[in-house]
Amino acid sequence: MKNKSKDRIGxxxxxxxxxxxxxxxxxxxTNMGSINLLESIMSIPIILLLLVIIATWVLVDRIRNMxxxxxxxxxxxxxxxxxAGYYAYLASIYIALAFMWYSNSxxxxxxxxxxxxxxxxGIVVLSTIVFMGSxxxxxxxxxxx
Amino acid sequence: MKTRIxxxxxRYNLTQEQLAQKVGVRRETIVFLEAGKYNPSLKxxxxxxxxxxxxxxxxxxx
Numbered sequence: 001m002k003n004k005s006k007d008r009i010g011x012x013x014x015x016x017x018x019x020x021x022x023x024x025x026x027x028x029x030t031n032m033g034s035i036n037l038l039e040s041i042m043s044i045p046i047i048l049l050l051l052v053i054i055a056t057w058v059l060v061d062r063i064r065n066m067x068x069x070x071x072x073x074x075x076x077x078x079x080x081x082x083x084a085g086y087y088a089y090l091a092s093i094y095i096a097l098a099f100m101w102y103s104n105s106x107x108x109x110x111x112x113x114x115x116x117x118x119x120x121x122g123i124v125v126l127s128t129i130v131f132m133g134s135x136x137x138x139x140x141x142x143x144x145x
Numbered sequence: 146m147k148t149r150i151x152x153x154x155x156r157y158n159l160t161q162e163q164l165a166q167k168v169g170v171r172r173e174t175i176v177f178l179e180a181g182k183y184n185p186s187l188k189x190x191x192x193x194x195x196x197x198x199x200x201x202x203x204x205x206x207x
Contacts (some may be wrong), residue, residue, distance in 0.1 A: 139173075142177045
């Protein structure tokens with residue numbers, strides 16, 4: 001009973017945060033000028049959009065389970081999330097190295113290297129994608145080992 | 146790891162969802178357990194065995 005009310009509070013809090021992030025995203029996109037493709041890949045709206053997609057998917061899944069009288073999360077979902085987080089962490093290290101190498105090679109060829117914001121944004125976006133991909137994959141494959 | 150959850154579930158005429166409710170986990174967890182795609186914790190293995198009125202040894206084949 002205690003767990004169910006905890007799940008409900010978690011879902012309501014998740015819905016509120018997702019709605020706020022979505023509102024921020026809408027405001028941001030409607031107020032920003034035209035940007036090129038590289039900037040849009042590195043920009044915060046993309047990160048927010050990815051977070052909204054993940055949050056919506058997780059919330060819909062939890063609500064579906066709660067409606068069936070089942071817990072919103074259990075030991076398997078927690079284990080899968082931890083595993084996906086581990087993969088995303090490992091990927092972020094290699095992504096950071098790849099960005100540094102790319103920035104250096106841009107500078108060596110006479111161009112302008114990436115700034116810290118672009119590198120940071122890129123690492124967050126790509127590791128979020130790795131997390132999402134890993135979680136989707138593990139949700140289908142399972143975690144036998 | 147192989148399991149006999151499906152066999153025991155059929156014996157007691159339980160659906161995956163009903164077993165999930167008894168054990169207190171999501172239906173997907175039961176699906177993965179039956180398919181041998183998830184290694185449960187000792188507590189979960191014990192809870193599933195208890196819900197199916199059997200022992201862990203009978204239910205899980207390592």
